[in-house]
Amino acid sequence: MEFSGHMPDPAGVDDPLLVLLEALKLKLLSQDFCQHCRPLLVNCLDNLFKGKYDGIPLPSCNNSESGTDICSGTSSSFSLSEKTLESVGKSVDVSLRNGNCSESSVDICSMNSSSLYSLDNNLASAGEIENNSENGTDICSGTSSSFSSSEKTLESVGKSVDASLLNGNCSESSVDIYSMNSSSLYSQDNNLASAGEIDGVSLPTSNSSQSSEDICSENPSCSLEELAKSLESISSVNLQEQVTDSSHVSFNHLGSEVPLDDELEVLAVVDNGVLSDDPVMKKDSESLSSVDPQEKVADSSHVSVNSPEPSFDHLRSEVALDDELNEVSAVVEKGVSDDTVMPKGSSLFPEQIEQIRLSQVGRKKEFIHIERIHGKATNILQGLELHTQVFNAVEQKEIVDYVYSLQHMGQKGQLKGRTYSEPKKWMHRKGRVTMQFGCCYNYAADRNGNPPGIIRGAEVDALPPLFKTMIKRMVQWRVLPTTCVPNSCVVNIYEEGDSIPPHMDLHNFLRPFCTVSLLSECNMLFGSHLKVVHAGKFAGSVSIPLPVGSVLIVSSHSADLAKHCIPGVPAKRISITFRRMDDSKLPFTFLPDPELQGLKPLIIASSAMSPVQQVWHLPLAHCGSQLSSEESEAVGETNTSPFNLGEDDFPPLGSSKPKNKPRNNENQSKPLI
Ligand SMILES: O=C(O)CCC(=O)C(=O)O
Numbered sequence: 001m002e003f004s005g006h007m008p009d010p011a012g013v014d015d016p017l018l019v020l021l022e023a024l025k026l027k028l029l030s031q032d033f034c035q036h037c038r039p040l041l042v043n044c045l046d047n048l049f050k051g052k053y054d055g056i057p058l059p060s061c062n063n064s065e066s067g068t069d070i071c072s073g074t075s076s077s078f079s080l081s082e083k084t085l086e087s088v089g090k091s092v093d094v095s096l097r098n099g100n101c102s103e104s105s106v107d108i109c110s111m112n113s114s115s116l117y118s119l120d121n122n123l124a125s126a127g128e129i130e131n132n133s134e135n136g137t138d139i140c141s142g143t144s145s146s147f148s149s150s151e152k153t154l155e156s157v158g159k160s161v162d163a164s165l166l167n168g169n170c171s172e173s174s175v176d177i178y179s180m181n182s183s184s185l186y187s188q189d190n191n192l193a194s195a196g197e198i199d200g201v202s203l204p205t206s207n208s209s210q211s212s213e214d215i216c217s218e219n220p221s222c223s224l225e226e227l228a229k230s231l232e233s234i235s236s237v238n239l240q241e242q243v244t245d246s247s248h249v250s251f252n253h254l255g256s257e258v259p260l261d262d263e264l265e266v267l268a269v270v271d272n273g274v275l276s277d278d279p280v281m282k283k284d285s286e287s288l289s290s291v292d293p294q295e296k297v298a299d300s301s302h303v304s305v306n307s308p309e310p311s312f313d314h315l316r317s318e319v320a321l322d323d324e325l326n327e328v329s330a331v332v333e334k335g336v337s338d339d340t341v342m343p344k345g346s347s348l349f350p351e352q353i354e355q356i357r358l359s360q361v362g363r364k365k366e367f368i369h370i371e372r373i374h375g376k377a378t379n380i381l382q383g384l385e386l387h388t389q390v391f392n393a394v395e396q397k398e399i400v401d402y403v404y405s406l407q408h409m410g411q412k413g414q415l416k417g418r419t420y421s422e423p424k425k426w427m428h429r430k431g432r433v434t435m436q437f438g439c440c441y442n443y444a445a446d447r448n449g450n451p452p453g454i455i456r457g458a459e460v461d462a463l464p465p466l467f468k469t470m471i472k473r474m475v476q477w478r479v480l481p482t483t484c485v486p487n488s489c490v491v492n493i494y495e496e497g498d499s500i501p502p503h504m505d506l507h508n509f510l511r512p513f514c515t516v517s518l519l520s521e522c523n524m525l526f527g528s529h530l531k532v533v534h535a536g537k538f539a540g541s542v543s544i545p546l547p548v549g550s551v552l553i554v555s556s557h558s559a560d561l562a563k564h565c566i567p568g569v570p571a572k573r574i575s576i577t578f579r580r581m582d583d584s585k586l587p588f589t590f591l592p593d594p595e596l597q598g599l600k601p602l603i604i605a606s607s608a609m610s611p612v613q614q615v616w617h618l619p620l621a622h623c624g625s626q627l628s629s630e631e632s633e634a635v636g637e638t639n640t641s642p643f644n645l646g647e648d649d650f651p652p653l654g655s656s657k658p659k660n661k662p663r664n665n666e667n668q669s670k671p672l673i
């Protein structure tokens with residue numbers, strides 16, 4: 001579309017800027033933008049021109065020729081840098097937009113390769129980067145800049161991984177959403193980032209072949225994804241700090257250690273809850289589900305444990321903010337309360353927001369660590385997967401608070417039977433607080449003569465509502481398969497120094513099972529032979545860091561050939577391990593929960609692709625750094641896990657179009673204007 005001189009406006013609008021706006025919208029309509037980007041762009045323009053422009057003299061854009069730079073040519077609506085700066089810390093994406101216009105030569109008249117939505121500004125405004133000098137330059141085009149950040153990725157370890165990484169990317173790239181040419185916004189480095197701390201992990205150079213691939217040209221929504229990721233990353237750093245600081249319950253480990261020959265015995269004691277004849281364990285006939293919720297939360301104002309509708313539903317509600325981008329950022333970044341309202345004229349549906357969140361999930365698969373099992377080189381990590389950003393910072397905090405509430409109830413004897421147990425004082429560093437829901441599970445024979453496994457006659461509380469919500473999320477977001485929806489869980493609350501000794505989860509539970517990590521990162525060791533050096537200190541052949549908020553999926557060899565353990569944790573940590581019981585092992589009183597039946601994964605919009613799988617090539621235990629042909633073969637054995645996702649669902653980077661079209665149009669956006 002040519003734009004030269006004054007365009008008569010069909011609706012009779014005489015305001016040249018509005019005419020220009022209409023022209024821009026038309027231009028946008030003619031572009032092949034995705035359903036996410038399109039309404040955002042249009043709304044951005046709307047806000048720039050209408051909302052922000054009120055009362056300010058119009059620039060001489062009515063005489064503008066194609067190519068006239070109305071931003072640099074005036075200091076009117078775009079000179080919002082002060083406001084931009086003021087807005088830092090409030091609404092990141094406001095500063096993103098305004099900052100962009102105030103600092104860059106955004107040529108919105110000519111529509112040529114300008115970067116209206118530079119993510120740089122987002123970060124620059126947030127004080128994260130200084131390098132904002134590339135505004136207006138389409139450095140994504142024809143470059144692999146956003147992928148060339150492995151070094152940055154490694155630098156970022158220990159902070160907010162994705163935030164740091166993203167900063168790295170964004171500082172280098174100016175996102176050209178108009179030309180959409182050759183941008184590569186969806187950095188796999190996000191995945192690599194959190195791998196940085198794995199002992200001896202070599203950078204997956206095999207992935208670098210994908211670095212230069214242009215996923216954005218065929219996947220326009222990725223700029224939006226990156227934007228949302230940026231927002232979330234920035235906020236999650238702060239929020240995470242809050243979460244870490246928000247511990248309401250602390251345990252003192254007063255006793256001294258008692259050396260035990262058999263760690264597993266300790267494990268059994270701890271994980272079973274206390275022994276049934278143990279006087280410390282208060283049995284209360286009151287069940288979690290039968291107690292008056294008011295009474296239950298009397299000591300914990302943050303969460304209603306027994307709320308029939310847990311508030312953990314940040315996807316379904318939105319915030320009344322002044323534009324769509326704020327809306328996205330608020331939802332993605334902070335979560336919102338249920339009583340907030342959808343702003344008038346909003347063009348983002350909750351489904352779209354969920355799609356954005358879903359597209360941000362990092363999925364690392366194909367961990368590799370070769371050990372010789374029965375003389376055969378075998379990848380003992382086959383079946384292990386790490387999914388990140390499944391629960392955002394606010395959700396994590398909600399879960400943590402919920403766990404504290406439950407713990408509080410456990411301490412007061414308000415949880416059923418063997419639901420709650422604490423380590424004995426003498427078990428310092430050998431145990432941790434546990435809460436078991438759905439079933440009571442013995443990791444090893446206990447002193448009552450119960451064999452390892454589910455004690456079918458033991459009484460515990462049913463899965464609490466928020467944990468069911470977490471399960472639904474994981475199934476709907478394809479972290480867990482529909483064939484293995486968990487119906488039990490164990491919550492482990494580790495104080496600093498607490499551990500879980502080497503063990504395998506028995507086949508009383510189906511595969512995969514999964515662990516959600518909260519509060520602090522720790523390492524999980526895997527190996528066919530894990531040594532107990534002393535209490536809380538174990539030696540294993542491979543160590544996998546579990547980032548906060550991540551979900552570790554364990555199946556196949558990683559569940560059945562390798563043992564796993566958590567050495568003494570460096571800081572307080574909570575994990576929730578979700579498992580589906582084998583039907584033949586169900587507790588006698590178990591009733592399937594109707595809420596967890598018939599769960600279906602969400603349809604993924606074609607424009608909202610997930611990051612590609614990563615291959616983490618971990619150091620070989622016994623075999624040097626090169627894979628022998630036998631080992632390669634061993635590695636090639638992967639993908640027998642029932643959990644593996646179809647290629648159609650998660651195509652590799654660069655393959656931006658799924659083989660099949662989305663199966664329905666459920667998640668289509670509203671009309672553009
Ligand atoms: O705390 C963790 O991450 C692991 C817990 C675990 O292995 C278990 O409960 O069986």
Ligand SMILES: [Fe+2]
Pocket residue numbers: 503504505564
């Ligand atoms: Fe385990």
